[in-house]
Amino acid sequence: MVKMVRLFTCLLAIFFIFFASVPVSYASFEKNPLQFEFTELTLETNHNGSLYASGYVRWGNVSPYKLLDLHGKLDLYNSKGEKINIDSEIDYFYSTFMDPGDNELGTTELVIFNLVPSVTKASDIAGAYIKPTYTFTLGKKAELSANLITETLTYGMSEDKLVAHALILNQGEATATNFKYAGLSFTDTNGMIHIYPETSHATINSSLRLEPGKFVRLSFEVPIDFIDSKFKNYNDIKKISISYTHDNSAPYKDDSPVSVTVNNKKLVQQTFVENDVTYVSLRELADVLGATIQWNDLTQTATLIQRDKIMEYDRQIVIPVGSDRFINDGFETTVSGKAKLYNNTILVVPVRDVANMLDCNVVFEHKWGQKTIIVIPYNLIDE
Numbered sequence: 001m002v003k004m005v006r007l008f009t010c011l012l013a014i015f016f017i018f019f020a021s022v023p024v025s026y027a028s029f030e031k032n033p034l035q036f037e038f039t040e041l042t043l044e045t046n047h048n049g050s051l052y053a054s055g056y057v058r059w060g061n062v063s064p065y066k067l068l069d070l071h072g073k074l075d076l077y078n079s080k081g082e083k084i085n086i087d088s089e090i091d092y093f094y095s096t097f098m099d100p101g102d103n104e105l106g107t108t109e110l111v112i113f114n115l116v117p118s119v120t121k122a123s124d125i126a127g128a129y130i131k132p133t134y135t136f137t138l139g140k141k142a143e144l145s146a147n148l149i150t151e152t153l154t155y156g157m158s159e160d161k162l163v164a165h166a167l168i169l170n171q172g173e174a175t176a177t178n179f180k181y182a183g184l185s186f187t188d189t190n191g192m193i194h195i196y197p198e199t200s201h202a203t204i205n206s207s208l209r210l211e212p213g214k215f216v217r218l219s220f221e222v223p224i225d226f227i228d229s230k231f232k233n234y235n236d237i238k239k240i241s242i243s244y245t246h247d248n249s250a251p252y253k254d255d256s257p258v259s260v261t262v263n264n265k266k267l268v269q270q271t272f273v274e275n276d277v278t279y280v281s282l283r284e285l286a287d288v289l290g291a292t293i294q295w296n297d298l299t300q301t302a303t304l305i306q307r308d309k310i311m312e313y314d315r316q317i318v319i320p321v322g323s324d325r326f327i328n329d330g331f332e333t334t335v336s337g338k339a340k341l342y343n344n345t346i347l348v349v350p351v352r353d354v355a356n357m358l359d360c361n362v363v364f365e366h367k368w369g370q371k372t373i374i375v376i377p378y379n380l381i382d383e
Contacts, residue, residue, distance in 0.1 A: 029063035050114070053125050068096070070095045086116060171372075182245070184196045265288045281348055299320070317357050335353035351373060
């Protein structure tokens with residue numbers, strides 16, 4: 001038998017994932033829309049001397065479909081694939097409806113399994129895992145749309161105007177089109193909002209088309225007279241927000257298991273996931289970021305060189321083949337995966353680690369079975 005107690009906390013240590021985070025098709029989502037993570041399995045003793053196992057389950061509807069009338073239960077299996085909990089006919093997880101796209105697995109529950117008599121010690125449940133069985137009615141499919149993230153990066157005074165720099169990033173699944181700009185709003189230290197209305201912008205207009213994974217740099221100029229009329233000092237500006245609207249074009253179709261976009265260019269060479277680490281071609285990554293590579297055939301080592309225009313020096317990252325210890329500007333750093341030669345010809349590296357070493361902002365998204373990584377260089381302000 002299984003007992004479940006609903007909790008509202010998230011757990012960090014994950015010992016087993018029943019459905020691995022791998023790309024699946026919509027057809028697979030229609031059959032297996034739920035994902036479970038099972039953690040902190042322990043063996044306990046009841047007051048009557050019988051044994052039970054307890055652990056935590058995080059689960060959610062990761063599919064793009066709404067689920068209706070969900071009923072199901074969990075069973076515990078040992079490392080040999082043998083069921084070790086006592087059967088029960090009771091539903092131990094249920095929901096009248098579940099919204100789609102719960103990639104954070106927002107439901108966390110404590111589960112308790114009454115065990116069969118053959119389980120007598122902790123080693124009998126070592127490596128144990130859960131198997132869910134459930135029924136549901138497939139509901140409406142979610143409408144794919146653009147998800148625009150707007151960030152103000154820097155602002156300051158320049159002669160007779162305030163100059164602000166920002167970006168808009170599309171983290172959604174559809175292309176954003178037909179933009180209409182409506183001006184800026186300034187929030188002061190007291191929380192009061194001051195509107196600076198505008199109807200035109202050189203970038204935010206009907207010609208802007210922002211595909212998933214891509215961003216656009218923006219600049220704004222506001223007359224000093226407006227700032228002086230609203231603020232005693234421009235340091236009293238707490239936040240600057242950009243007002244605009246947009247439409248969604250047809251959903252952006254990308255069936256690849258992992259999508260990596262670097263500086264608005266999608267990487268296409270040897271992009272893959274291994275042991276939950278995303279690898280890309282070092283050569284392609286360097287080309288997109290304006291870096292160069294020096295190869296030492298004797299030591300099987302690549303040196304990535306990128307000019308830092310602000311500090312005016314050449315940043316260097318030494319990458320030995322077969323090693324997860326890179327040398328970043330003279331300092332050894334352990335990364336998430338070893339550099340390796342793909343098909344013995346193309347050097348691939350963990351994209352997140354190398355991008356971070358180059359002071360890039362790395363945005364990660366996992367939705368509808370696809371991993372999406374967006375890399376934004378640090379020099380976001382147009383020169």
